[in-house]
Amino acid sequence: MPHSHSLHRIRIWDLPTRAFHALLALGVAGLIATGEIGVMQLHFWFGYAVLTLVLFRLVWGFVGGHWSRFIHFVPAPAKLYAYIQAVRAQQAPHCIGHNPLGALSVLGILSILLLQVFSGFISDDEITNAGPWTALVPANWVELATEYHSDIGKVLVILLVVLHVGTVLYYKRFKHDDLITPMITGDKVLISEAPASRDTLTSRLFAVGILAGCAYVVYRLVNLV
Secondary structure, three states, X not given: OOHHHOOEEEEOOOHHHHHHHHHHHXXXXXXXXXXXXXXXXXHHHHHHHHHHHHHHHHHHHHHOOHHHOHHHHOOXXXXXXXXXXXXXXXXXXXXXXXXXXXXXXXXXXXXXXXXXXXXXXOOEOOOOOEOOOHHHOOHHHHHHHHHHHHHHHHHHHHHHHHHHHHHHHHHHHHOOOOOHHHHHHOEEEEOOOOOOOOOOHHHHHHHHHHHHHHHHHHHHHHOOO
């Protein structure tokens, strides 16, 4: 068999990225569920956990493994346009990490979650629950944030989650591109060499340190008043 056709098992998603993905899924599910049934103390805790995870992912986007870094997956407009044209022509190439549309969905989900958590910080249900920043901002801000948080933001988060899951299943079923297994195992089997993401004990401990730092930042944000 010629060397060019040998298969390469490459580490694409480092353990911190995979753990982040799983924990964020649990956190968002917890946020939605506790918000719906009105267990507000737990809802706040899920909000703080999700904010910690999102902050971690933003930092990890600069210092994480190769394919987790924003510089390696956030597409330039020209690249995004070319990819969309290829999709429309049904000639979209298989991407090693996130494809350009997947990259935009990652950024979209992170942005909407940030907005949702911070709008929760200045929300007040005027019964028993108020976010930790409600005393710091004008009353009309609180009113706007509360309305956004409960009526708009929540729907956006649910829609983005459904779209994300639906797209992953669509790729698996119709494009025969399994995006799920690599996010569990970390590896993809490729027909050509590609840079592997760094995923050593040192980098994993570094990630734990970053997560702890993000948790401390969230603690300080929650206790500003």
